[in-house]
Structure formats: structure tokens, C-alpha cells
Amino acid sequence: MKPPIRNPRLLIVALSSLVLAACGGEGSLQANAPAGNGKIGELMEARGLSEADVSAALKTYTPTGGRDEYLMFASGGHSGQVMVIGLPSMRILKVIAVFTPEPWQGYGYGDESDALIASGDRDGQEVRWADTHHPALSETGGDYDGEYLFINDKANARVAVIDLEDFVTRQIVSSQLIQSDHGATFVTPNTEYVVEPSQYPAPLGGGYAPIEEYDTKYRGAVIFWKFDREKGRIDKERSWAMELPPYMQDLTDAGKLVSEGWVFINSFNTERAWGGTLEGKPPMESGASQNDMDYLHIIDWKKAEKVAAEPGKTERIAGLPVIRLDTVNEEGLLHFVGEPKSPHGVDVTPDGREMVVSGKLDTHTTVYSFEKVRELIENEDYVGRDPYGVPILPFEKAVRGQAEVGLGPLHTQYDGDGNAYTSLFLESAVAKWNVKELRVIEKIPVHYNVGHLATAEGDTVSPDGHFMVAMNKWAIDRFNDVGPLLPQNFQLVDISGDSMQLLYDMPIPIGEPHYAQIIEAAKVKAVEVYSPIGTNPLTQRVDPYATQAGEERIERDGEGVHVYMTAVRSHFTPDIIRVKEGDPVHLHITNVEQAKDATHGFAIGQMNINLSLEPGEHSNVSFVAEKAGVYPLYCTEFCSALHLEMAGYLLVEPK
């Protein structure tokens, strides 16, 4: 099955082949090439490649042993995980297990990772998936520093911390204060806080209230999770929150440079519609689209941080000190300004001077001046207050101007040359426009229904430009048919030239990524092995049960059986484990290798156990040997020529 060849393309191919044949350029290209390569013109014709395709191929192809220039950390959508994708090759280098059990990584099939996942349960209810939305790389001075990655779970209002030292999830936090989020996670310029605003309003702290009391009993909130960089963990004790009106808070961005100390949050449904399609009410999609303006939330977080620390200024809800709305208003921590219409994106410019807002039902992006906003706040120049007492700034005075970008603008990213790139969902295109001149320079079609965009280092104070990825929600006709559930389509675009060039279509086969950040690969310094031998990745210390070669043993105490094992190519010691029916069994396994890539797996049939033991890693797994029987155990990673022989038995003797 050859790629469908459209006529114009055929023509170009034919022409170029002729030209090439005439000048012999391809001949010379061919000269030193290995047999079987075929000449460029022939290859173009055989595969229906245009000259633009050839250029795109050479700009993305990464030869064996070559490295990718950038790493894209993409949310895994409802897979609950995070994808690591290399640019420009667009190859998935890793899927980091975060909220959903993942057996290859032994994540959720051993003691520590089971406990980590369980720590994400909500109010005692087991949750084993997530809808990951916004990954946020840790920042220093508003620039990605490559140390940590944060990611939220919209469905269950949770936040995870991933350590880029080994690309492993270390922590999951949540609070019953809110029941869902969306615009999370975003970080402040020095990662003081990981910001998590709610999306769908609910009674703060959980519990029931009639939907008819939506206006009075339902609320939004924004949580400022305090990040302790030294510990590499969120410190719940030093975290706090702010109550918000029952609008639907959406995309978020932190101010930087001149606007450092401020946070901006989109909102929609200031109509406070809540549906009721079976009860004769309009669906939320129309109920929430009545107003011409919703409210951009402008939060002075440095001021709020002080208020949150003052005695009596907060109320403790679901374990967090919460600044209630009356205090928020008394202290002037929150201001609104109108934003048209059903807005989705608010994106601070790299210099921190302006905020760009897109309205899904507007054809413009609106550019707000932070300087003007601050003056209006200082002068208390309000046009009024919303029903919850929040002061509203005059739209006209806060806005520097608008750019007419096209249909369904969603999200804006930046390059280093003063240009903005805004995704157009309804148009299935991306508009490149000059921020200063508010002038559209160029549009490029994307396939199809583009959501977010990500440019290289795009959320920092110094974007690289170079590459932009359009995160398209629909693929439709881009790939081979694989049944009714289609992949998403990431399209890589070269934005380094005068004109945008589509380079690559990448199918996303596991979940629908919502957002991604792209960091220069050289900034991320991952370890190759765990050292010293016996390190437990989740504690980053030598595990108390770590076993060194020669110290392997089986000990029985009053409670059960402890098995101290080692793994090395190509055997486990011990490889025969003898227990009695009903015994609690605790396996403590250390991979005593230090060679890069010398991973061993450890599985026991029928016990739902699989561990991934990286070089130097120690892992523990406990279970009760409930049924007498003979259970094969073996290494699940092809570690050597005699890997198949790296096996043994768990022998459960009847009582």
C-alpha cells in the first residue's frame, strides 16, 4: 500500500527526478552510499515524496546512536501517565508510570509503588487511573531547570511529583477541598509553588449540597502546593488555598519577571449553569455560553502567601488553610477583568509584560498589559464587583489590543523573536502572529482539531523557537485504520524559518495528551544506574532490607517469612522459596549489578507480582501464600543468553 499520491505532488516528483537525472546530483549522492539505497529521485518517486517531504525527512530523521535535541514531556491523558518524546525524531523514549499501575516498571505490583499509588486514593475510595492534563517542569528564574516534573489529574484533583534524576514518580498529593481540577499544574518562576485550581465547582471539602444551591454552596478554589526542592517533595503542611466563586476555573499561568508574584487563571461559565438536559434545562454547553465576557482571575500570590500565614485569616478545610472569599476581598488578593468569550488560554509573554487570552467563541486573542492591570488595581479603578464581591477591572483600560487570529483560538505559545502561535480548534490551523504589532504573519493547517501547542522552552522567559508541536485531538484520515478508536496526532512544525514547515505526523497510541512542555535535552541529567547497590528509588536511600551478594538468606519470624534475595545474570539467590500455606511472605530483592541497562524483572505466576529491578535497585514485595501449589518465578527482562534459565519456584506446602 503506497501513500496516496496527489497529482501536483506527482508532477513535482517527476520534474525533480528529471532535473536530478540531468545534473547527476543524485548520482554523486549515491556514489559512496551502501548498495540497496536507491537514488534520491527514485526513492521520491517510489514513495511519493515531494521536495518538502525530503526536507522534512532530513530534518527529523535521527540515525542510530544519534540523540534528540529536545525532550517533550507530554501528559498521557487518561492513560494516567506521562510520555517522554524526543524531538525532532518524535520517538517515544519512555512512558513514566504516575497514577495508573504499570507492570513493566513494576509500578503497582510491589510494596512501595502499591503504597504510592494508594496514597492517591480519594476519601478512602480506590482510584487506579487519572486524566493527566498539564505537565509542568520545575523552574529556576523562570527557566526550566530539568530537575522535576509535576502533573495533575483532572478527574480526581491530584498532583504528582516526578524526579527527573531517574524519571520516577515520588509523590501523589490531593485534598478533599476540591473535586476536580484542570489548569494544573503550573509552577511559580522558582518553583516555590505548584498551582492547582479547581474546575467544576462543588462544596468545599466535599459532602453533599443540592445542585439548586449551586450559587450559595458550590465553590471553586485554587491550591498553592508548597514545593520543598531540597526534599524533592510537596510539603502539605506549608501549602494553602484560596476560595474562588463557583465559576469554572480553567487554564493557568504564573507571572514572570515584571509580573513575578502574580498568577492568572482563566474561567468560563460565569453564568453558573449546571445543565439539567433531562429536566428541561439547556445543556451546559449553551448555558455556559450566554455571557459575552467571563472573568480572568488575577491573583497576587505573594500577598496571599503572607495573608495565609497570618493567624485568623484562614479557615482549615480538608487539611488546608483556606483564605475564604470575604478575606480574599478584604485583603485585595483577587481581581477580575473581562475576557471574551468562553476563554480557554491565558499565556504570559516571555518578558512577563503581557497576558494573552483566547476565547473559544471569539476570533481574537486579547492582549492584556500587566502594567495597566497593576495600575488599575493600585487605583482601585473598578467597574463593579461580581456577585461574590470580587472587584472587576475595566476591560478597555486593561487591554493593549487584540489580534484577529481566526476561528476557535485556544492556546498560545511563543518563540524568542516576539511572535506568538495560537491554536485554532475550529479552523484546524495554527496562527503565527506578531505580539507587538498584533498582526497575523502566517497560518499553517494542522490535522485535526488542534488543542494545545508546545514550543521549545515555550513557557520560559527565553523560548527557543525552533520547534512547535500541534497537539491535535482528531486524526481521522492521517494514519492506517486501527478500529474506531483512533490515535491522536502530534504534528511537529519547524518554526525556525521565515515560513512554518510541517515536519512530522506522530500518532499518540495511549491516551489523549492535553498539554506538553519541551525542554532542551542537555538540561536533563538522568542517572544510569542506582548507586550504591541496594538503593530504593522511592526513598532514594539504601533500603533497610537491601541484600548484598553472599548475604542471601531466608528467615522465618513469628509473623512470616522474609526472603533476602539477589539478582544477577543469570540467576536469583535463592531461586527456590519454600513456605507453608497461609504464610505471609516478604521478598526483599536487590539487583546487585551496576552495568547500565542490566535490568532484571521478577515475576511469580498467579500472584499478580512483577518487579522491575534496575541495576543497583532494591525492591520489596509482600503477599500471603494463600494456596498450596508450585508457582514458577522468573526474570521478565531478557538479560542474557541464558535469561530463560533465570527462574525458580515458589513452593507453597499445604498446612
Next chain:
Amino acid sequence: MKPPIRNPRLLIVALSSLVLAACGGEGSLQANAPAGNGKIGELMEARGLSEADVSAALKTYTPTGGRDEYLMFASGGHSGQVMVIGLPSMRILKVIAVFTPEPWQGYGYGDESDALIASGDRDGQEVRWADTHHPALSETGGDYDGEYLFINDKANARVAVIDLEDFVTRQIVSSQLIQSDHGATFVTPNTEYVVEPSQYPAPLGGGYAPIEEYDTKYRGAVIFWKFDREKGRIDKERSWAMELPPYMQDLTDAGKLVSEGWVFINSFNTERAWGGTLEGKPPMESGASQNDMDYLHIIDWKKAEKVAAEPGKTERIAGLPVIRLDTVNEEGLLHFVGEPKSPHGVDVTPDGREMVVSGKLDTHTTVYSFEKVRELIENEDYVGRDPYGVPILPFEKAVRGQAEVGLGPLHTQYDGDGNAYTSLFLESAVAKWNVKELRVIEKIPVHYNVGHLATAEGDTVSPDGHFMVAMNKWAIDRFNDVGPLLPQNFQLVDISGDSMQLLYDMPIPIGEPHYAQIIEAAKVKAVEVYSPIGTNPLTQRVDPYATQAGEERIERDGEGVHVYMTAVRSHFTPDIIRVKEGDPVHLHITNVEQAKDATHGFAIGQMNINLSLEPGEHSNVSFVAEKAGVYPLYCTEFCSALHLEMAGYLLVEPK
């Protein structure tokens, strides 16, 4: 970070640039190309591409909207899933959820798929992962027909059936007869049977026996699962099995054409070692490597099928009629022939005339003649019997010859021109050799530690040649560092020319695939939507609870609450669900759209529920509303510009 440029490559690049500049060939290539493309020579230099790289790039790059020529179905290793990869682009088009819950596909987060996964539990013990090894495409006349895919789980001895009409898992079967498998799944030439041999011996049917009684109480077995193509399911009632000695049965292949009706199974550890590293015994890796020869198992399955049907010839164990070893020997269903040394692969040639065996500790592949084997069996020309009474054929008389291929040969695939390709684990290379002449033609290095190989249509009676994929177990230095756990590396090799050409390195980020099959894409005909509206993918019928637009309702009966919902861009009806604390709730949701790619998700926060509703699909999910509260529900697939508004609430009122 640019790809590391080795000096010779730099030279070539410099040279070619000069030549190109001189002749202007690149100029002409550049002529019609969009701005920002850069000239070929410049691109080569900028990205450190050799001429071979350029050729490889053009042979693999697939432009937007282009289709891949082949689909590779690769086991997902211990992810428990199956990957669908397009060739030559090497893009992952889909990950099919099989044994492990996968929230994006709503697999394991709704009623029917929960039940399907639970049907794979072993002996009442919950199993939520798998170690998938050998995918097998359904065959007609020994050729892939593109209708079904089968995959095994080594860790828990299970087999799954995937329907390629919609790329959805339909069935999981297992039997307590065996406790692990490996050489599964392979199919007979018309998919009469899906063959599953055990790997690690254990008491047949489960239960305990001391490891010291390994020789007498432990056994292997091979299950012949009967496939009912009309129903698209394995028919357990018509399936049967055969007892085998307690060796470790390994790779399997079915005879074809002249050898149709026969099945061949490798084995190792005829020494019957079982380790005991902590008990002063040698580890299995050395204990199992004492003998110069293990036994190739030669099974006459057409004869065995008749015997299995005869009254009194089988014993029912774990729900399967099993032909015990004494009957196996009486009826002459099984013969052995020596195979050197620690063999892994047995691969029948496309013409069905010969079987090629690789020994991990041998430097040769051994070529057996089926004709000779059959004559030896007919003449009962035995050199003896093994301790279990299985007749052993004389090695020298069964073998046509050997080819010295290199260190650590594992697995062999074929092209259409009489050549074989054998992976060399220890050498990290692939040897191409002529089967007739037993002569190595060429070797190509691969990176690193190659396991299986897959050639286009490689297991059929008519391989395509064209492409070969080396499934490398270690990546080491091939990709950017992403922590101690590295991806695997699939390397695409062009085998269509006189000389093999490495085309592409593809990192595998989710599990360690063991084997793959590659089918011409045109053979697979997947549906685009579910029709009629309300179809339940797991029953392939309109669901009894399917809801049409206008028929939405909420009904309460004595047992609980039934909610009949529809999903359409951009709302659910109903979107407000009012229940009482403690109510059993049954949601019946139909996606009433018929537009391709118009998938809706359905999630309820904190309830561990996420459904993927493809166009026309109906799905059911049940839960108990245990805690009073307000639970947002929403569409988890970005379906429209107002997707964020496709939301509502589950309201659980206190008792």
C-alpha cells in the same frame, strides 16, 4: 545537542556537500521547495547525516496523510498489551489493551471489560498484568488472513483473542493444567488450533509436590485450543491437551504445506535441573546446560486430535481432556530428535520442508528435513527412548546440514528468496544465510542483544522479504538518557537489496516485546465506527440497554437506579444524576454519533470510572454510591470546542 559525528562521516558529508554544490543538484532539489527547508547538503551537515542516513530517512519517512505499508503486531511484553506499529515509519499506531487495565480505552473501568479481565483470573487469584510473548495472526492456507490476533501470557499461562475488525480483545482463556507458557501462541495453517505449550514444569492441574519429586510429579503439557472462527472465540469444550515430560518446552512452530498436520516444539533443560542456589546446588543456568543435546518435540497433531476424541484415551484434568504420556507413546503421537545446544528457536521454512533450530550455546543453526523425520518415524528408526518412553530419532539421519552463523543464535525468519535471517544474541548481529547452500551471505550488527526477528509476512508460506525488524533487548547508548530503565530498541532493516541496510532505530517505551508478526496493511480491514448505534463491542450486538436519542431516562427499581444516557457533541443526557447514598447505580451510555473519530469519554471523579465510547458504541458501568457528595462527571475526549462544557454532576444525597 547534535548527534555525535564520527570523523569518517564528517568526511563523507563534507565531500558530498562539495560535489553537490558543484553540480547544483541540491539547488534544483531546493527550487520548488518551501522556504526554510535548507538544501540537502546543508541539512546533512547540520544534522550529521551520512548518505546512508539520507537514504534511510527517505525509505522510512511517511508524509502527513500517508499510509504505512505493513502493520507489525508486537507483544507488549510485561505491559500485558499488544502494540500495533506501522512500517516503514515505525510509529506506534495503537496499543491494544489485553490483560492489563487501560483507562484510555476504558478497559477495566466499566462492566464488560472488568468481567473480561476478571475472566483471566487464575484459580480464584486476581491477576491484573501479563507477560505477553508471541502474537499469532490467524491464518488461512498458511497465510495471514488479517482477521484475528492471538497472544499469550507467559507468567500466568493465558491466551487472549483479539478481533482485528475493531482491534478489541474479545476473550481470555486459561487452564490450571499448566502454570506458565512460552512458545505460545502459534496457530495451525488454517487456525484450527491455537497452540500453547507450557514452559516451567509443575504438577498437572496445579497443587503441590515437593521439588525433590520433580522427575516423577512435575510435567509439561501442550494445549491445543480449538478456535471457532465463526464465533470468533476459542471453544474450550473442543480443546484438548497432551502431557509432556518435565523438560522446559520453548519455542513452537506449526508445520505447513508438506508438513501440515505437525507441530514442532523446542525444549531445554532435559537435565531436569531446578536450581537450589541457596542450597548448594548449581543455578539452573548451568544445571540446564550440561547436555550437548536437548529434544526437539515432533507432534503429529492430526493424529493426536483423533486420539483425543476417542473414549478412554484421555484423562480430564483442569477441565481439559489430556492425552497422558503413556497413551501419547502407545499411539506414537510424539517423537524427539536431538537439538544442540540450549536451543531456543525452531522455525519451519516457508515451503514446509525443513525445520531450522538454533542453539543459544551453539554457533550453528541446524536444518532438519521433514521428509527424513517422517521416514524415520514410519520406520520406527529410533536410537532409544527418553526416561518417559518417548522415542528418539537419530540426529544424523534427521538433519540435512548445519550453517555456521555465529555466536548465540536464537531465532530465524525468512524472505521469499530462499534466505534465512538468524538473530545472534551474543554477537549482537543478524546473519543472512542461504538455506539451500547453508552458506552465510552477510551479517549486519544490531544494537544490542537481539532476541527475536520479524520479517514481513515472515511466518507464512509466502514471506515478502522487504523489511526485517530486529527486536533488541538492550538499548544502552542508542537514545537520550531517561533514567536507569531504558527502552528496548527495534531496528528496521531493509532486506530488499543485495545488502542489508539499517533504516531506523525505534525505542520501545512500554514493556519488552518478545515477538512480533508483520502483515501487509491492506489485509487488515478495520471498521471505522460501531453500527448500528448502540453496539456493544464485547458482544458485537446492540446492547439490551442501548439508548437512542430521545429515549434517555432514569428508572429506579427495587435493586437500584438505572440511568439510560446518550452522548453527543457536546452534552450527556442526562447530565445531572440524582441518587441516594447506598444506591446501586447502573449507567447505560450510548454514543449516538456515527462520525469517524467522534469518540466521547465518560468519567466520574473518585469513582474509578472511565469509559471510552467510540462512535455508535454502547457501554455499561455499575457502582454503589457509597458516600454522599457531589461528583463531577465529564467527557474525557476533547470532542469539540465546547468539550470542557460537556460535563455534569452525580449528586449523591445522604440517606
